[in-house]
Amino acid sequence: MKQLLIVGASGHGKVVADIAELNGYDSILFFDDNETLKKCGKHTVVGYSSEIDRYEGDIIVAIGNAEIRSRIQDSVASRNFPTLIHPSAVISPSAQIGSGTVVMANAVINADAVVGKGCIINTCASVDHDCVIGDYVHISVGAHIAGTVDIGNKTWIGIGATVSNNVSICGGCIIGAGAVVIRDVNESGTYVGVPIKRCLL
Ligand SMILES: CC(C)(COP(=O)(O)OP(=O)(O)OC[C@H]1O[C@@H](n2cnc3c(N)ncnc32)[C@H](O)[C@@H]1OP(=O)(O)O)[C@@H](O)C(=O)NCCC(=O)NCCS
Structure with a gap:
């Protein structure tokens, strides 16, 4: 069993x-x-x-x-945390995905992307080539991360958000639903809008 x-x-x-x-x-x-x-x-x-x-x-x-x-x-790190991938997800053979990460239906992870442990790559989300996604990151439903993006540990990219190529987002951020990130985010916090602005909630 x-x-x-x-x-x-x-x-x-x-x-x-x-x-x-x-x-x-x-x-x-x-x-x-x-x-x-x-x-x-x-x-x-x-x-x-x-x-x-x-x-x-x-x-x-x-x-x-x-x-x-x-x-x-x-x-309970000594236990086995599998990487769960929905059969409809498209994962490059050169991508690396950490333990305890779940990749949901129709998600795409492209060439040489690295995804950390305990992440959620949600339904229809995409992570493009050469991205480095830290541990415990959540890329929500339908969010798109362009090529060569760095996302720090525990950051949450909201539903339908877009992150432009070559951008870094530090750890501990919330990027709101539908937001567009076109420049680096160097301070943890909550960011919303197109393009994003920090919001003090
Ligand atoms: C950013 C977010 C976390 C803020 O949530 P919150 O702390 O409950 O904030 P509020 O709903 O009280 O909104 C505070 C203000 O920010 C604005 N705001 C909140 N989210 C926004 C968004 N995504 N884009 C633009 N403005 C937003 C609200 O309109 C409000 O503005 P106001 O004060 O002028 O009325 C949340 O709105 C969000 O986007 N969550 C993502 C949800 C998601 O992706 N779920 C995915 C599941 S797979």
């Missing part, structure tokens, strides 16, 4: 479970700190996130918040 433990019984977790099944997992157990959650789709929530140690299997942390995702993955 190939068993996957998914931490985070959310809608995102449900999508991860579908991808896991397509990757040959025949047993999927969920863990969540919200004790009222008993099911995630057709799968059972069997315990709190702290209880994964009691179960055998590979682990994916399916939690959008990068701080929580990294804390949980790093706390």
Whole structure:
């Protein structure tokens, strides 16, 4: 039996479970700190996130918040965190993708891109050639990252955002939905608009 433990019984977790099944997992157990959650789709929530140690299997942390995702993955780093890739995603043979990263349906990762651990490359997102995407980064649904872009750890690129080529975005940023990034972002913070401006929320 190939068993996957998914931490985070959310809608995102449900999508991860579908991808896991397509990757040959025949047993999927969920863990969540919200004790009222008993099911995630057709799968059972069997315990709190702290209880994964009691179960055998590979682990994916399916939690959008990068701080929580990294804390949980790093706390059980000796366990196996697979790289889950939806069969419809297009991944260059020269791309490198870290452990615990999930690549969702119709995403594209092009030549010589490097994607860190614990990332989410969401549905229909693209990461072009020679990009360096840090750990625990989320490239949201339909966001597009042009060639030779650097994105620092734990940055979240919002849905439908566009990042122009040769740009660096430091870690700990939120780039809002639909934003366009055309210059380097050197200070952590939240940025929205076309082109982006920092917003003090
Ligand atoms: C940037 C973001 C995180 C801010 O969220 P928030 O802290 O709840 O901020 P608010 O909704 O209170 O908005 C604060 C202000 O910023 C503006 N704003 C927020 N998001 C914006 C965006 N993406 N583009 C332009 N302006 C935006 C709001 O209109 C508001 O302006 P106002 O004060 O003039 O009315 C959020 O709007 C966003 O874009 N999230 C991305 C969601 C996403 O990508 N989900 C993907 C799941 S796969």
